[in-house]
């Protein structure tokens with residue numbers, strides 16, 4: 001657990017200093033002579049991480065025999081087994097009308113003690129929204145279903161759909177001002193493993209009974225997760241001189257239900273300690289909210305090129321699997 005901290009002026013100064021590029025940490029030094037061959041750190045440096053789950057109650061394709069409620073139960077089982085104290089579920093309330101059977105997902109989430117927050121009614125991407133006003137309406141429309149289940153608790157976090165924080169200054173600043181005036185904090189994202197890309201091929205391969213391909217997908221995905229964890233740590237050290245508290249983005253899909261147990265196990269082996277979203281975002285690294293990924297945003301702002309660690313090699317053509 002991290003001690004409560006508020007971003008002071010001194011902390012802001014330290015953050016700016018920490019953002020100066022630390023390019024002397026060469027790939028070879030960190031990961032052994034061959035950068036392409038990722039090696040385990042000799043000692044895993046502990047770091048804090050908040051787990052978040054997007055697109056409740058409906059995300060992605062369902063393999064045969066699975067239900068939205070079943071996926072939610074599996075997510076909750078895994079979170080409990082790993083001792084995750086809090087996992088915000090970000091809700092697209094518009095899905096409740098489209099798949100009425102999924103309503104129980106939100107209630108199960110609350111019964112398990114995890115909070116809900118807003119992810120827009122229709123999952124409207126701010127960059128592609130017809131106007132800032134249309135996007136704001138979508139945010140407001142998403143509130144009732146969340147507020148009704150969060151009586152007396154804090155649901156004023158907003159996760160930008162598709163992490164789109166505005167493709168011009170007017171949208172970016174207008175959206176942030178609107179969220180702030182509405183009492184929201186942006187739920188930032190510092191790390192994700194793009195697990196949602198696997199939902200469609202997973203559903204197809206399960207329907208085809210192609211267990212060998214599912215196994216190949218799993219080993220490829222978990223190798224990507226390990227590289228992603230290494231990249232996260234390297235880039236955090238490059239930008240801030242330390243592994244700042246992380247916020248993990250996942251989605252309530254079938255592939256996440258199938259792999260989150262293994263993902264959390266790998267994070268724990270790398271030094272993860274679970275914290276709440278508020279605890280993670282107390283860190284000065286989260287002082288300037290916005291769209292996209294935290295560390296990329298910070299690097300762009302500081303004019304720093306993020307270190308590339310062991311780029312993912314050519315892998316399975318996910319779109320073509322089990323067709």
Ligand SMILES: [Zn+2]
Nearest residue numbers: 054055161162
């Ligand atoms: Zn989403």
